[in-house]
Amino acid sequence: MTTDFSSLNLRDELMQAITELGYSEPTPIQSGMIPLMLTGVDVVGQAQTGTGKTAAFALPILHNFQRQKNPQALVLAPTRELALQVADSMIEYGKHLSVRVLAVYGGQPYGPQINSLHRGVDIVVGTPGRLNDLIERKVLFLNGIKTVVLDEADEMLNMGFVEEVEKILATTPAERQTALFSATMPARIRKLAERFMRDPQTVAVKRSTLTAAAIEQRYYLVNENHKTNALTRLFEIEPIHSALIFARTRAETSTLANELVIRGIPAEAIHGDLDQNARERVLGRFRSNQLKVLVATDVAARGLDIDDISHVFNYHLPDDAEVYVHRIGRTGRAGKTGIAITLLSPKEKRRMREVEALTKQQVNKMELPTAEDIAKHREAQVVEKLRIWLGRGRYKRELEIVQELIDGGHDVMNIAAAAIKISRGDEKQRPIAEISEVKDERRERDFSRGGTPARGARRESFGRKEMPGRFGDKQRVKGSRTHEEGMVRLKVNKGKTHNIRPNDIVGQIAFHANIPGHVIGKIRIEEKISFVDIPEDAVDQVLKHSGNYRIGKEKFSVVKAQ
Ligand code: AMP
Secondary structure: OOOOHHHHOOOHHHHHHHHHHOOOOOOHHHHHHHHHHHOOOOEEEEOOOOOOHHHHHHHHHHHOOOOOOOOOEEEEOOOHHHHHHHHHHHHHHOHHHOOOEEEEOOOOOHHHHHHHHHHOOOEEEEOHHHHHHHHHOOOOOOOOOOEEEEOOHHHHHHOOOHHHHHHHHHHOOOOOEEEEEEOOOOHHHHHHHHHHOOOOEEEEOOOHHHHHOOEEEEEEEOOHHHHHHHHHHHHHHOOOOOEEEEOOOHHHHHHHHHHHHHOOOOEEEEOOOOOHHHHHHHHHHHHOOOOOEEEEOHHHHOOOOOOOEOEEEEOOOOOOHHHHHHHHOOEOOOOOOEEEEEEEOHHHHHHHHHHHHHHOOOOEEEOOOOHHHHHHHHHHHHHHHHHHHHHHOOOHHHHHHHHHHHHOOOOHHHHHHHHHHHHOHHHHHOOOOOOOOOOOOOOOOOOOOOOOOOOOOOOHHHOOOOOOOOOOOOOOEOOOOOOHHHEEEEEEOOOHHHOOOHHHHHHHHHHHHOOOHHHOOOEEEOOOOEEEEEEHHHHHHHHHOHHHOEEOOEEOOEEEOO
């Protein structure tokens, strides 16, 4: 693997920019990706924020840069923030080439974007909705596109952009080079790659910290007869992409799967009674993410070849600690953080120590979300959805309806509130499952008291979907009172006046401290300084690298906030 930028044979203007930025050597994704992209083949990069993925595609694009009439490279990004960040990086890396880069995204007036396009742009970075709008308005022409990058492709699909992305790809020349970057490779991404890419070459980068601590282990103490209720509450709060629940017997897998379906959680059981065809059908649905929850016995799960499971649940603690290790090893693969959750009845508590002894890791005791937590979380989700739609701004007919209501004498605030009320109508059908207090725990807190800030409250500044957190960011860890959610607030010595943005902070901290970007919490940018919440167990790591963080050429430091 290349360890030196000079061996990548990039043009002088780029080498100059790289030197000025102080990069000493390429990151693994860069040394894997840059030579491949320079050959012109299609590529898939499995890498997340903080790995240096932006330069991995930006440098080859800029290396091939030649002034032409219409844009020659197009980068699709899921959010406005990422689009801006990528555009900034392109400008920074391409500053000695006088390359013209434009970021386009929803929620902004069209005028300035259209004017820039008329004047001439070399590289366009944008969110799929706005890009399509500009294509339809015949101001963005893609006939000269040589390279298309899909950045954070999994996020784009999660945000429902698949059709928009396909439409854009179909508009670009067939002989283009396509580069797809994604932190995860679910079936939907692989399908997209199959349809739109020619024999793509893959470069995967795993973070070293992830391999060591890729699985966040937790347990919840709950009375045996309320385990299904506990599961239902956790399913509301947890960002579950796909879950594997282990139950003890065939009968239990079926009962549990049925019970979950009744509660609106599509689940299927997989056990020894299923014939090969039925088993394959269920697994096929699970792999393609049509089915998110599988309930299995240990025997039936044997040989399951699925590496994209976000959550493993132990409905009971297995008798053998080694079985526990085997089960949880099904998550945290493919470079993704996995979560292993055990529902522990008071009787099973002692055996948990055996598991901890065998794994030499502590399994965190957490408290189940209270009814209040869930109510808040439901609200936060509605707000999050609203934000996404406000960002997209694609609701022409709805605006007409609002106008009709205003013309009919209604107040805008009341119209908005009534619309939210309607959208929350289905919550009545989902009563919050009851949980009884576990009696034998002396220090156990009252389940109904207190509340954790609902998810979606963090990272407002990103305006993007909440991501799972490996450090248990959503729920109270017993004993951590001063910093709810296990986060510590750090102060950054740069603010608005220095043009620092949330993504600069996330990117630099993730990169230098080698922690996954999505565990970084809320960021607040003030005039001269900023604040960032960091999971407790990552704080030392983040402070240790304080001398290395930069925005452009300028350094910024991070210290504990008072
Ligand atoms: P990214 O994963 O593209 O978001 O990059 C994360 C951070 O790493 C950004 O702040 C980049 O400026 C920085 N970076 C990218 N490549 C290098 C490199 N080769 N050496 C040092 N820093 C880098």
